[in-house]
Amino acid sequence: NAGVTQTPKFRILKIGQSMTLQCTQDMNHNYMYWYRQDPGMGLKLIYYSVGAGITDKGEVPNGYNVSRSTTEDFPLRLELAAPSQTSVYFCASSSQSNSNQPQHFGDGTRLSIL
Amino acid sequence: AQKVTQAQTEISVVEKEDVTLDCVYETRDTTYYLFWYKQPPSGELVFLIRRNSFDEQNEISGRYSWNFQKSTSSFNFTITASQVVDSAVYFCALCSAGGTSYGKLTFGQGTILTVHP
Secondary structure: OOOEEEEOOEEEEOOOOOEEEEEEEOOOOOEEEEEEEOOOOOEEEEEEEEEOOEEEEOOOOOOEEEOOOOOOEOOEEEOOOOHHHOEEEEEEEEOOOOOOOOOEEOOOEEEEEO | OOEEEOOOOEEEEEOOOOEEEOOEEEOOOOOEEEEEEEEOOOOOOEEEEEEEOOOOOOEEEOOEEEEEEHHHOEEEEEEOOOOHHHOEEEEEEEEEOOOOOOOOOEEOOOEEEEEEO
């Protein structure tokens, strides 16, 4: 059972480059999330999705875009990479009709912008 | 707005000591859920516990126990007889139970626990 899979695990980008962080889950979860974790800080929500075709902004959405064309996949797009986007990115999913189900997290993508 | 505060940035103990990680939260919601996650040095996030705001009963799971006190808005986590493998960053998190919350988590800053042999 793979759970939540994120690719790549590590990436170095130059300022201004673009890239897509991939996230896929095989648990048929309807809710998916993207968080970023900066050093010494907790995770902050970037975007979330409650189902295919439905996405919404979280606390720190600037500089990112998402799409949700299928239940399984929730890619995160950085259009113009900036040093402030150096972080560890976590994708998560949950199956819930209310908020009491724990989120399952991927192993993270460590991204450096130089 | 919701807020979770973990005032202890780092804690260092010697193996077999008991250690308590503090978590204080702020929310205007009457119904909510509290969580603890563990992030070991390998970096993944591991779910430890979920607590409903209606249930103030303390919970014990092996060497782990949780003390939820709604009156002080605290949800503290105690590790009894700590072990080196407990070394990790521990996060407390909160989400509303309302229909439009969609399970979005608000995390504390995390507490780095180091257990020395």
